Amino acid sequence: MATFLVRRSIGAILVCIAVTFVVFLIFIVVPGGDPAQRIAGKNATPQNIINIRHSWGFDQPFYTQYWVMLKKMFGGNLVSYTSQQNVLTQIVQGMPATFSLTIGASIIWLFFGILVGVLSAITAGRLSDRVITVLALIGISMPVFWLGIITRYYLAEGGLVTWFPDGEYVGITQSPVQWLSHMILPWLVLAVLFIGFYGRVLRGNILDTINEDYVRTAKSKGLTPRRILVKHVLRTSLIPIVTLFGLDFAAVLGGGAILTETVFDLHGVGQYAELSINNFDLPPIMGVTMYGAFFIVVFSMIVDLFYAYLDPRIRPT
Amino acid sequence: MAQQAGETEFTLDTAAELASDEPASTIRGRSPWYLAWHRLRRNYVAFAFLVLFVVVLAACALAPVYASQVAHSGPNANHVLETVKVNGHEVSVVSAGGYIDKKTGKPCTVSGTGCELFSAIPIGPTWFSAGGKFVLGADANGRDVAVRLLYGGRSSLVVGIGSTAICVFFAVILALLSGYFGGWIDFVITRFFDLFYAFPVVLLGIALGSALAINGFHHFGINIESGSLWIPTLVISYVLVPYVGRPLRGQVLSLREKEFVEAAISQGASPMRVMFSELLPNITSSLLVFFTLIIANNIVLEAALSFLGAGVQPPTASWGTLIADGQNLIVTRPWLALAPGIAIVLTVLSLNVFGDGLRDALDPRAKIKIEH
Amino acid sequence: MEPGGALMAERLLEVEDLSVHFATVDGTVKAVDGVSFELERGKVLGIVGESGSGKSVTAMTLMGLTRDVNAHFGGEVRYKGRNLLELSESEMQGYRGNEIGMIFQDPMTSLNPVYRIGEQIVEAIQAHDKVDKRVAKRRAVELLKQVGIPNPESRVDDFPHQFSGGMRQRAMIAMALSCNPDVLIADEPTTALDVTIQAQIIELIGRLKDDFNSAVIMITHDLGVVAEIADEIIVMYAGRVVEQAEKRDLFYDPQMPYTWGLLGSIPRLDRPKPERLHSIKGAPPSVINAPAGCKFRPRCPHAFEKCVDEPALENRVEKPGHLDRCWLDVEVKRALRDATISGDTQEAA
Ligand SMILES: Nc1ncnc2c1ncn2[C@@H]1O[C@H](COP(=O)(O)OP(=O)(O)OP(=O)(O)O)[C@@H](O)[C@H]1O
Ligand SMILES: [Mg+2]
Numbered sequence A: 001m002a003t004f005l006v007r008r009s010i011g012a013i014l015v016c017i018a019v020t021f022v023v024f025l026i027f028i029v030v031p032g033g034d035p036a037q038r039i040a041g042k043n044a045t046p047q048n049i050i051n052i053r054h055s056w057g058f059d060q061p062f063y064t065q066y067w068v069m070l071k072k073m074f075g076g077n078l079v080s081y082t083s084q085q086n087v088l089t090q091i092v093q094g095m096p097a098t099f100s101l102t103i104g105a106s107i108i109w110l111f112f113g114i115l116v117g118v119l120s121a122i123t124a125g126r127l128s129d130r131v132i133t134v135l136a137l138i139g140i141s142m143p144v145f146w147l148g149i150i151t152r153y154y155l156a157e158g159g160l161v162t163w164f165p166d167g168e169y170v171g172i173t174q175s176p177v178q179w180l181s182h183m184i185l186p187w188l189v190l191a192v193l194f195i196g197f198y199g200r201v202l203r204g205n206i207l208d209t210i211n212e213d214y215v216r217t218a219k220s221k222g223l224t225p226r227r228i229l230v231k232h233v234l235r236t237s238l239i240p241i242v243t244l245f246g247l248d249f250a251a252v253l254g255g256g257a258i259l260t261e262t263v264f265d266l267h268g269v270g271q272y273a274e275l276s277i278n279n280f281d282l283p284p285i286m287g288v289t290m291y292g293a294f295f296i297v298v299f300s301m302i303v304d305l306f307y308a309y310l311d312p313r314i315r316p317t
Numbered sequence B: 001m002a003q004q005a006g007e008t009e010f011t012l013d014t015a016a017e018l019a020s021d022e023p024a025s026t027i028r029g030r031s032p033w034y035l036a037w038h039r040l041r042r043n044y045v046a047f048a049f050l051v052l053f054v055v056v057l058a059a060c061a062l063a064p065v066y067a068s069q070v071a072h073s074g075p076n077a078n079h080v081l082e083t084v085k086v087n088g089h090e091v092s093v094v095s096a097g098g099y100i101d102k103k104t105g106k107p108c109t110v111s112g113t114g115c116e117l118f119s120a121i122p123i124g125p126t127w128f129s130a131g132g133k134f135v136l137g138a139d140a141n142g143r144d145v146a147v148r149l150l151y152g153g154r155s156s157l158v159v160g161i162g163s164t165a166i167c168v169f170f171a172v173i174l175a176l177l178s179g180y181f182g183g184w185i186d187f188v189i190t191r192f193f194d195l196f197y198a199f200p201v202v203l204l205g206i207a208l209g210s211a212l213a214i215n216g217f218h219h220f221g222i223n224i225e226s227g228s229l230w231i232p233t234l235v236i237s238y239v240l241v242p243y244v245g246r247p248l249r250g251q252v253l254s255l256r257e258k259e260f261v262e263a264a265i266s267q268g269a270s271p272m273r274v275m276f277s278e279l280l281p282n283i284t285s286s287l288l289v290f291f292t293l294i295i296a297n298n299i300v301l302e303a304a305l306s307f308l309g310a311g312v313q314p315p316t317a318s319w320g321t322l323i324a325d326g327q328n329l330i331v332t333r334p335w336l337a338l339a340p341g342i343a344i345v346l347t348v349l350s351l352n353v354f355g356d357g358l359r360d361a362l363d364p365r366a367k368i369k370i371e372h
Numbered sequence C: 001m002e003p004g005g006a007l008m009a010e011r012l013l014e015v016e017d018l019s020v021h022f023a024t025v026d027g028t029v030k031a032v033d034g035v036s037f038e039l040e041r042g043k044v045l046g047i048v049g050e051s052g053s054g055k056s057v058t059a060m061t062l063m064g065l066t067r068d069v070n071a072h073f074g075g076e077v078r079y080k081g082r083n084l085l086e087l088s089e090s091e092m093q094g095y096r097g098n099e100i101g102m103i104f105q106d107p108m109t110s111l112n113p114v115y116r117i118g119e120q121i122v123e124a125i126q127a128h129d130k131v132d133k134r135v136a137k138r139r140a141v142e143l144l145k146q147v148g149i150p151n152p153e154s155r156v157d158d159f160p161h162q163f164s165g166g167m168r169q170r171a172m173i174a175m176a177l178s179c180n181p182d183v184l185i186a187d188e189p190t191t192a193l194d195v196t197i198q199a200q201i202i203e204l205i206g207r208l209k210d211d212f213n214s215a216v217i218m219i220t221h222d223l224g225v226v227a228e229i230a231d232e233i234i235v236m237y238a239g240r241v242v243e244q245a246e247k248r249d250l251f252y253d254p255q256m257p258y259t260w261g262l263l264g265s266i267p268r269l270d271r272p273k274p275e276r277l278h279s280i281k282g283a284p285p286s287v288i289n290a291p292a293g294c295k296f297r298p299r300c301p302h303a304f305e306k307c308v309d310e311p312a313l314e315n316r317v318e319k320p321g322h323l324d325r326c327w328l329d330v331e332v333k334r335a336l337r338d339a340t341i342s343g344d345t346q347e348a349a
Helices: A002-029 A035-040 A046-055 A062-074 A087-122 A127-141 A144-156 A176-210 A213-220 A225-256 A258-263 A269-277 A282-310 B012-021 B024-028 B032-041 B044-061 B063-071 B145-181 B183-197 B201-215 B230-256 B259-266 B271-308 B319-328 B335-362 C055-062 C089-095 C117-128 C133-146 C165-177 C195-212 C223-227 C247-252 C257-264 C330-342
Strands: B083-086 B089-092 B094-101 B115-122 B217-219 B222-224 C011-024 C027-040 C044-048 C071-079 C100-103 C183-187 C215-220 C232-237 C240-246
Touching: A002 A035, A002 A062, A002 A282, A002 B183, A002 B201, A035 A046, A035 A282, A035 B201, A062 A282, A087 A127, A087 A176, A087 A225, A087 A258, A087 A269, A087 A282, A127 A176, A127 B335, A144 A176, A144 A258, A144 B271, A144 B319, A144 B335, A176 A225, A176 A258, A213 A225, A213 C165, A225 A269, A225 A282, A225 B201, A258 A269, A258 B201, A258 B271, A269 A282, A269 B201, A282 B201, B032 B044, B032 B335, B044 B063, B044 B145, B044 B335, B063 B145, B145 B183, B145 B230, B145 B271, B145 B319, B145 B335, B183 B230, B201 B230, B201 B271, B222 B230, B230 B271, B259 B271, B271 B319, B271 B335, B319 B335, C011 C055, C027 C055, C027 C071, C027 C215, C027 C232, C027 C240, C044 C055, C044 C223, C055 C071, C055 C100, C055 C183, C055 C215, C100 C165, C117 C133, C117 C165, C133 C165, C165 C195, C183 C195, C195 C215, C215 C223, C223 C247, C232 C247, C232 C257, C240 C247, C240 C257, C257 C330
Parallel strands: C044 C215, C044 C232, C100 C183, C183 C215
Antiparallel strands: B083 B089, B094 B115, B217 B222, C011 C027, C011 C071, C232 C240
16 A cells, blocks of 8 residues: 555656646747747736846756746746736635635536436437437537526526626635635536436446346346446446546636636636636736646546545455 | 357257248348337438538538638638628727627616717618628628637547547547457556546646747647647647547456457457457447547537637637637627537537437347346 | 146246348358247256257347347247246346356356456346445355355456366356356356366356256257256257157166267277267258258168158157157167167177
């Protein structure tokens, strides 16, 4: 167990280092042209650009530039050049909104995703399965930002009704009730895609598992259908869902909900990156990308550990 | 199964005998492709949605015809100062703004809570009452939305299909190399996949898209200008390679152990031959399914990137940028955002339903259970 | 019922004209078609046939495991007088494991990889006996000991992947016997195992049948497996019974050319090993589009005009109870047979 942990942690650290290198390539090397100008964004003054060139070491050799970037990123000295604000501070400010969005939405999508998957699998081939399948596919096919815009307009802004408050994030400490009412619509909108997707994946897994020999064995022992479904079919069908969930959760936590946050004006981490895109202000995007990668790396490690717990075959002894 | 002692021997004689006994069609029908086609043909829902996709394709391909013959406009033609005859009345394409009631979309006199100030208000959908002009209305720049919708569909489909083709191509090559050679090649390729799994897809796409949007890409003798459709196409294909490559590698890996591959190798077939004439044909059915579903996925991804400004760049229309334009006018002209969204949903849904049907047809395990 | 007195064996199972058809997108699969047999307490019935001949479907139907939306059943399966095909799913549950137990072909995949061996046996016990966990576990250890697992007290907490193939099959047998069923169905219990283990497992099943005073249906595609323990054997082909006889008669006076082929497949120590096992030429028939007439006709070297009509399963030889489906004249057939089975002349060529 200990060696497994150590090995996995070393792997995670290596991936993190590789990620910084990829970020370096994406933002500084690959685009071509003057990196200083790019980092400074669209509205930069010439003086600004000269400062950046110097502080990022763009007149220095390649490895020095990389080193400078690492120092800036991990020293918390990444600075947005349009607003002159520290990137790390801004990310930390966005975290409550992003965490609220992720945790609420993920509970909804996991619950309904499993429900949808189980329902359509146990009625496979029948009408209810077809209906659920079509609904799930529609859910998967809707761009989340479009769904957000439309539901916000029709349900919150008064296009049809005003059941929900219109956008923005209210801190949970400020007013739990307001927080909840502001989050419900974003949660549902973000969850729709995942519900459809998890439902489809789980349905497939269950139908595969039902044909497994050990399920037939369970049946031949005279177990009740419910016990077979829960203890033998779901127990194994859910293992891949656990992996999927861990990684999706991490991605959304790491700024992957950029679209939902933007559409509902939640001022989360993802929206912070989005606000910088139109100014071509790269340091915030760089910061958020790194931040997102960090969560995915950490969570994929957790998922691996959990996976080993769920599947005794790969449990280290 | 393979080691069962009742293993049978199929000679030409017995084949001929069997053929004379059974109707010819059932013998030929044993080919898995035939069976798949047979099953697909009965899946009317999947077919209906395939037709829908073809209709969307055709409509977008005919965008120039619609623009010149019906709407008498172009995708970027600006009609801000013009008027148009709707049911005999002259109406300006873009009227002066004012306070608008959010609920009703009608002008209101005071700036109460339900009112918002708009600088300019474009004409709404005319639904063919203006002789084909502004069928879906105009945008804030006085451009014909119906024309832009069709042209936008072209960009979205070109980026969606193009990025899928490129992505699947590279994913297949990597999967074959990795699965066939194993060893350090496999190690390097899987590490590469792992690395890109560490980024949230949308963020990575945005990072690349926005970094390349400024000066374009100028390396290795490749020059892509910043407004080009190639940028979103390549960005999307690049970020998805690991997601297609990893499952394919798994399939190649398990095929690699199969007897027919071992046999080909022991008979001295070159690696190229084994990869392309033994392994590749056996993953084509999953490729086909992947291809359909990835196009659907990429159309949505393109829309997301363009919506955020990291994909297709203005003034070029795409469904994503149209939704972004429409978002600002949603209170007065909801169709500006509704229409491109519905176009995306229909297109993507048609691909998803068809892809689903295709997978069921090619891999019918769920329906017919074969016990041994 | 015939009069038989106290010595008359108890008839546990009577299968009459059983048919199982599945509707699939590719057509109707007639997996089992008109199968009849009987099973008495203490006896072993062997069911033999090639892959796809419908052996597993027959066996699973006895336990109601083939019930599905697309399955259609005909005939009767009477267990102690009750027609199992008419039972509801929840009534059937009371029979599964409790009255009829089953062992499957592949012990590697037949045990759930995520539960301990003991948990899986305990689950089987608790499905029918309301005993508490500790009692059930003690019984599980006892059962593992009976099937010959060394150190059952500690091995009971192992996961399936920690067991070897032979041990897993022993664990499966322990599980199938945990509720003391009267009929034990073993569906190719040894196919996935290596030869030395095969013999041990067969021997174990034979012994346990006596210990538990039950009856056994032993399914196999290899006549060699049932040569030791079967009392009666039925040979299946394309979902039908093509020959049915006491073991001695089937081995010494087989009537179907198909049976000859199966007999020829048994490797023999008294002859030099041929290049490959003597096997029946041609592919097993499709159960979707089976040929009209005798199902074996397309592959039968002795087929003639009459075979276009399907022969009934009836007694054609001196020995009563020996049934077959072959039009060939018995005397002609015996001569042909002796040339086929003993003469490996044509095979060596
Ligand atoms: N649920 C089902 N739906 C459709 N066809 C089925 C189903 N179950 C079995 N079959 C078909 O019925 C036929 C008989 O299968 P069965 O499993 O009984 O063969 P078998 O004699 O046990 O062969 P093996 O030696 O390979 O185990 C096969 O062709 C199989 O494909
Ligand atoms: Mg079988």
